[in-house]
Amino acid sequence: KAGVTQTPRYLIKTRGQQVTLSCSPISGHRSVSWYQQTPGQGLQFLFEYFSETQRNKGNFPGRFSGRQFSNSRSEMNVSTLELGDSALYLCASSLVDSYEQYFGPGTRLTVT
């Protein structure tokens, strides 16, 4: 079975631009979560989608948004990029609640 895939793997954007990242979960998984990893803050939860509904959102500004499609693929969007948004963005999928989570390879975003 294919693992979680994320595209693109690397991205360089300019401050003020917006960006869209994509995540395809493991086949059959309906829960998709997003995390941001930075050297200063570590791994922080962004949001989680289950059956196209956002169930939880972390403590991030409204510039961070996401959605999930009927095939469980998910996208996250960051508008008006700031230098501090430079990070590794990780996506995870899970079959059901409180079950094993599987992470994708991540998208490394650099904002200049």
Place this chain on the structure above:
Amino acid sequence: GIQVEQSPPDLILQEGANSTLRCNFSDSVNNLQWFHQNPWGQLINLFYIPSGTKQNGRLSATTVATERYSLLYISSSQTTDSGVYFCAVEPGNTGNQFYFGTGTSLTVIP
């Protein structure tokens, strides 16, 4: 939210040595996983272990949920074990929201 503390923060071992990594958490959890982050950033699943003991080759893990801690044991360490090890917990009322510890950075020298 739930607090997750990992110790030690850094660990340097000679190849062949054994080590124990600890994860303490501040509240009851429904899910606990150990991950190894490779140099490219991907989190590799080591154990899904909300309670009990599991073993996988040279690695084993134990979670004592009632006492709110988990241990990851690495035996006969190899240079390929180097990297950062994370413990992540999910309290069970947050819809798959994980809380991560700050990690243990392991360096195995030949």
